[in-house]
Amino acid sequence: MLLDVETRSLIAPSILAADFARLGEEVEVVAPYIDMLHVDVMDGHFVPNISLGIPVIESLRPVTDLKFDCHLMMLNPDFYFPALKQAGADLVTVHIEVFPNPTEAAKAARSEGLEFGLVLNPPTPFEALEPFVELCDMIVVMSVNPGFGGQAFIADTMRKVELARNLVESHGLLTDIEVDGGIGPENIDRARDAGANVFVAGSSVFRAKDPVGAVQELRAKIREER
16 A cells, blocks of 8 residues: 555544533643544535534634634635635535536635545545546545434445545555544545545544544554454
8 A cells, every 4th residue: 555544544523513602621631642523514505514613613623733624514614724724724515516527626725725535425426536637635535424423334435435545546646535424433444445544533532431432543543454
């Protein structure tokens, strides 16, 4: 492999599962033990739920210097790229279902100094993303249907992770491959074995009795021998 998945394994808890009344405090508790924060931004149109927006990202930025991985479940995410950058976003991922040809969206993101990635929903075939792999700093495979936290992991989506890993390596790229949805200690090794190296864990971290211990357990599972 061009990318040593286990060496570059990144845990990215989703703040969607955190207690928003104590968001800064909860992030500070886990920040020393994680690699980035996953920030779900939903518009109530592309997905039925509404989550958070620019003010929350802006208020959270002074709390940590962790990378903000902003997953934009929106119909017009490119409109918000400048504001997201100003608020403190580092990486934006947008859905291939919104941008069947994401070339201009990728250019717009990079013009703002943002990293760029593409997201695949469970029903969307991997072939929809395949022509655009070289645009991506990250490919995100949704292992739940987007819009709500706490859903069950869809095991069949791991085939897309395998396809993404093979494609990235065949192109000689170091693109990160992220799995988002239902990730916990019972399945994170399966995502790793499929080729993912970034793991979004929401409920399994922020809703655990011991969030730090939960992160450490996830990391231990990633490092277990296959």
